[in-house]
Amino acid sequence: MMPCMILYICSPRHTTEMINNKMISSSSSTILTTHLLLILTTHLFTTSHSEKCNxxxxxxxxxxxxxxxxxxxxxxxxxxxxxxxxxxxxxxxxxxxxxxxxxxxxxxxxxxxxxxxxxxxxxxxxxxxxxxxxxxxxxxxxxxxxxxxxxxxxxxxxxxxxxxxxxxxxxxxxxxxxxxxxxxxxxxxxxxxxxxxxxxxxxxxxxxxxxxxxxxxxxxxxxxx
Structure with missing residues (x-):
């Protein structure tokens, strides 16, 4: 007997949701990275400019x-x-x-x-x-x-x-x-x-x-x- 192959076919709606979820995840990751860079830059700027000594x-x-x-x-x-x-x-x-x-x-x-x-x-x-x-x-x-x-x-x-x-x-x-x-x-x-x-x-x-x-x-x- 020939083995059976089960093929799952996603509906257009399901495919769209997957793409949207990936886009949201990628966007969230970009925002988080940008936020962390902003915090780090602010910290370095504050540290370098907080010293009073000439x-x-x-x-x-x-x-x-x-x-x-x-x-x-x-x-x-x-x-x-x-x-x-x-x-x-x-x-x-x-x-x-x-x-x-x-x-x-x-x-x-x-x-x-x-x-x-x-x-x-x-x-x-x-x-x-x-x-x-x-x-x-x-x-x-x-x-x-x-x-x-x-x-x-x-x-x-x-x-x-x-x-x-x-x-x-x-x-x-x-x-x-x-x-x-x-x-x-x-x-x-x-x-x-x-x-x-x-x-x-x-x-x-x-x-x-x-x-x-x-x-x-x-x-x-x-x-x-």
Whole structure:
């Protein structure tokens, strides 16, 4: 006996429903894919634009850290995080005007892996108004003249380091300076008379050094008061 073959013939209506169902399924899949891509794009956009830290400031800080030998105390300076979120040790940003430029760098008791000078990358923080390096024994070299490029600087503290040499006369170019503290380093030579020309200077300290020569009149007045 010959085997029988059963042939199912779909009605036109059934065929149309199958095609429509496939079209609906394909359309739903496309909508879902588009929706997921939109969510992902929005997330990436939000993440990239939620960081307040200026990228130039962040790069300058990371370069500064590298030029100091990447000390352990600055491990919080993580390139994947926002330098203005309050977790970067010693770093503060301008939240008053909401420009979020780095304006305060206060580093204390940093254990450098070997002797390093003050990094030149500090000049890439143009909005810095407070700069302090304190109790850092392996900080060596001289007070660099390039610090005078920080034209918004108001408070300058370099204390308890092994910085040596003379105080640069170019500091008088920072007309915004209010307070200068160079105490307990290894500075030598005279106190620059040009510091007397600083119009906003109200305080200067240089105890614990080996400075020589006369004290400029205005500086003498500040020391007495």
């Amino acid at each position: 990228p130039d400031d962040k790069n300058a800080l990371l370069q500064f850290k590298k030029q100091l030998g990447n000390p352990n105390q600055l491990s919080s300076w993580n390139p994947t995080t926002d330098c203005c979120n309050g977790t970067w040790q010693g770093v503060s940003c301008d939240t008053d005007t909401q420009t979020y430029r780095v304006n305060d760098l206060d580093l204390f008791s940093i254990d450098l892996p070997q002797p390093y000078p003050i990094p030149p990358s500090i000049t890439n923080l143009p909005f810095l108004f407070y700069f302090s390096l304190s109790n850092i024994p392996n900080l060596v070299g001289t007070i660099p003249e390039f610090i005078s490029n920080l034209t918004n600087l108001r408070y300058l503290y370099i204390t308890q380091t092994n910085i040596s040499g003379e105080i640069p006369t170019t500091l008088s170019q920072i007309k915004t300076l209010v307070t200068v503290d160079f105490s307990y380093n290894k500075l030598t030579g005279p106190l620059p008379a040009t510091l007397s020309s600083l119009p906003n200077l109200v305080g200067i300290t240089f105890d614990g050094n080996q400075l020589t020569g006369p004290i400029p009149e205005k500086i003498y007045f500040l020391l007495r008061h």
